[in-house]
Amino acid sequence: MTISIHDKWTIGAITLIISIYFLFVLFFSIEYVRVYRKSNSLASTLVHQNPNNARVNLYLSIRNIYSYLVAHKFFLNVLLYITFILVSIPFVGINTANVISPNDWNLIGIAARLGYLASGMFFISFFFSLKNNPFSLMLFSSHEKMNYLHRQLSVIALLIGMIHGFCFLLWSAKNYKPLLTDKITLYGYAIGSLIIIIFISNLPYYRKHYYEFFFATHHLCSAGFLFLIWRHHPESIKYMRLCMVMYLFDRCCRLFRSIKNRCQFDFFILDVNLIYMKAKKPKHSFFSLPWAAGNHIYINIPFLSYWQVHPFTMLNIPTDDYIELIVVVRSGFTKRLNDYLRYPESTTGYEGNQARQILPYNKVRNYSAITEEGIQSNIDLSLPLTMNGCLKSLTALVDGPYGPISNPCTIYSNVLLLSGGVGVSYTMPIMRDLIINKSKAISIKFVWSCRSAKLLELFYKILEFSLNQSHAKLEIICHLTSISISHRDLPIISSKQVGNCKLQIVKGRPDFNWYIKNFADEVKEQTFCMTACGSNALLKTVKNAVTENIRSTSDLYQHYEEL
Numbered sequence: 010m011t012i013s014i015h016d017k018w019t020i021g022a023i024t025l026i027i028s029i030y031f032l033f034v035l036f037f038s039i040e041y042v043r044v045y046r047k048s049n050s051l052a053s054t055l056v057h058q059n060p061n062n063a064r065v066n067l068y069l070s071i072r073n074i075y076s077y078l079v080a081h082k083f084f085l086n087v088l089l090y091i092t093f094i095l096v097s098i099p100f101v102g103i104n105t106a107n108v109i110s111p112n113d114w115n116l117i118g119i120a121a122r123l124g125y126l127a128s129g130m131f132f133i134s135f136f137f138s139l140k141n142n143p144f145s146l147m148l149f150s151s152h153e154k155m156n157y158l159h160r161q162l163s164v165i166a167l168l169i170g171m172i173h174g175f176c177f178l179l180w181s182a183k184n185y186k187p188l189l190t191d192k193i194t195l196y197g198y199a200i201g202s203l204i205i206i207i208f209i210s211n212l213p214y215y216r217k218h219y220y221e222f223f224f225a226t227h228h229l230c231s232a233g234f235l236f237l238i239w240r241h242h243p244e245s246i247k248y249m250r251l252c253m254v255m256y257l258f259d260r261c262c263r264l265f266r267s268i269k270n271r272c273q274f275d276f277f278i279l280d281v282n283l284i285y286m287k288a289k290k291p292k293h294s295f296f297s298l299p300w301a302a303g304n305h306i307y308i309n310i311p312f313l314s315y316w317q318v319h320p321f322t323m324l325n326i327p328t329d330d331y332i333e334l335i336v337v338v339r340s341g342f343t344k345r346l347n348d349y350l351r352y353p354e355s356t357t358g359y360e361g362n363q364a365r366q367i368l369p370y371n372k373v374r375n376y377s378a379i380t381e382e383g384i385q386s387n388i389d390l391s392l393p394l395t396m397n398g399c400l401k402s403l404t405a406l407v408d409g410p411y412g413p414i415s416n417p418c419t420i421y422s423n424v425l426l427l428s429g430g431v432g433v434s435y436t437m438p439i440m441r442d443l444i445i446n447k448s449k450a451i452s453i454k455f456v457w458s459c460r461s462a463k464l465l466e467l468f469y470k471i472l473e474f475s476l477n478q479s480h481a482k483l484e485i486i487c488h489l490t491s492i493s494i495s496h497r498d499l500p501i502i503s504s505k506q507v508g509n510c511k512l513q514i515v516k517g518r519p520d521f522n523w524y525i526k527n528f529a530d531e532v533k534e535q536t537f538c539m540t541a542c543g544s545n546a547l548l549k550t551v552k553n554a555v556t557e558n559i560r561s562t563s564d565l566y567q568h569y570e571e572l
């Protein structure tokens with residue numbers, strides 16, 4: 010394998026990106042230690058020391074600008090592209106000069122440099138698309154968050170690839186080279202066509218409304234790129250080989266893990282458009298990471314579809330013995346699942362027939378809770394939910410868990426958890442984990458907006474045994490937004506105080522702006538973590554409220570999850 014001067018510059022570009030990444034890892038680690046120490050000193054002395062230090066304030070302001078950019082991706086994208094252009098323009102001019110006439114552009118040299126660079130960017134963008142990516146762990150993050158890097162690096166790779174193509178065409182036209190018969194050029198046209206297809210199929214409209222079309226097109230185009238770039242130029246083969254090895258490694262890990270983790274799930278129709286699934290947690294997993302609160306898993310139900318995998322967030326914390334999921338019925342796979350549960354006659358086959366047996370309701374929930382320190386016991390809870398439809402049982406392949414390897418909120422003194430609807434699947438395990446396991450939190454506020462009374466009952470049943478274990482001040486406010494249900498209709502839940510925990514059920518929509526403002530005023534300079542999970546609209550409201558109400562020197566960490 011020969012390494013040309015262009016390869017050296019491309020490896021330089023990849024190294025630069027990875028070095029910037031490691032710089033972020035370093036910043037994150039320093040930030041982790043800083044927050045841990047600040048929260049620890051408050052937790053042990055209960056006296057907040059306000060250093061009122063100009064340097065600390067400057068640091069917090071910079072950190073808050075960074076958080077703002079991460080939460081508002083548009084500005085981050087603009088910055089990213091400007092930086093990339095500024096770095097790459099001088100770089101393409103080095104070692105590509107025209108030897109005969111140094112003052113002229115050397116089009117073919119620049120085209121070649123850009124071609125190499127596009128292959129290198131393709132490789133690194135592939136790397137960040139992998140679910141089994143060790144880099145995401147270094148940022149205490151999940152591959153979902155790395156997807157941002159994957160998307161932006163792909164856009165950059167495609168743009169560079171197109172500029173490479175135009176430069177080459179211009180040079181060929183100037184030098185009377187064939188443009189319709191040359192093999193390299195023909196493969197170039199094919200790559201250009203794939204760029205158009207992948208660009209169109211990636212538009213938010215298709216991702217949102219035709220996810221399966223987007224998914225299939227995306228994977229076919231990625232494979233197409235690998236093949237065509239490989240054939241386009243022999244110098245690109247080494248980059249494509251690396252992509253293939255990484256892709257195969259990731260896919261094999263996921264496949265073996267899913268098969269090893271297969272579980273028998275019990276299904277319940279919890280409410281209109283809400284399904285509750287529960288299975289015993291697999292004992293061992295293949296090459297996977299520890300389970301943490303707020304993690305999600307990918308589910309494949311071969312009985313319904315062999316090739317579709319869908320992510321769902323586990324309601325559980327690591328000490329639970331079960332995996333529980335709440336699924337909102339949408340229009341694709343989840344609708345097929347819902348139809349199958351409601352109208353089993355429409356499906357045939359062994360598992361389908363067997364599944365018609367109705368299981369007793371008291372099997373709905375049986376989870377472990379910590380009753381005494383270090384002792385785990387199973388508490389059998391029969392959930393007094395009036396389930397509609399039959400309970401069924403199906404085998405599912407489970408890939409995961411994915412997400413951070415530990416609860417990101419544990420090191421903060423104050424935690425505000427906001428969610429809407431099924432977004433509670435993320436915030437509730439985070440809260441239970443803060444209550445049951447050791448955390449630095451002295452105050453936790455949980456605000457949830459929910460339309461389904463059944464979901465509210467389930468939420469209460471899961472939390473019931475954890476509430477009195479809270480060492481921190483815990484305030485839970487559930488907003489019941491359905492106009493047809495009064496909270497008097499919920500016999501098992503009422504507003505109450507249990508130990509340090511105050512639970513309130515109120516009617517009407519929550520004013521997140523008010524909650525954020527109040528909480529920020531209460532916590533002042535203490536460390537503060539705010540996590541929001543729900544629809545895109547909910548996250549937008551919360552982000553705007555944060556921008557309006559948080560001071561530049563607030564010690565705030567923001568985390569958003571869109572479901």
Ligand SMILES: Cc1cc2nc3c(=O)[nH]c(=O)nc-3n(C[C@H](O)[C@H](O)[C@H](O)COP(=O)(O)OP(=O)(O)OC[C@H]3O[C@@H](n4cnc5c(N)ncnc54)[C@H](O)[C@@H]3O)c2cc1C
Nearest residue numbers: 216217220319320321322335336337339340341342343434
């Ligand atoms: C990390 C993560 C955790 C999630 N946790 C939950 C949860 O706990 N409960 C819950 O009800 N939903 C959750 N979701 C959303 C859930 O994955 C989708 O609602 C589900 O895949 C929709 O399937 P469908 O074929 O019926 O969707 P469609 O009706 O085809 O599409 C509905 C929406 O779901 C998105 N979607 C469809 N398939 C996928 C997929 N394979 N991966 C990602 N998004 C997809 C589409 O872009 C679209 O916006 C989560 C999503 C993510 C990314």
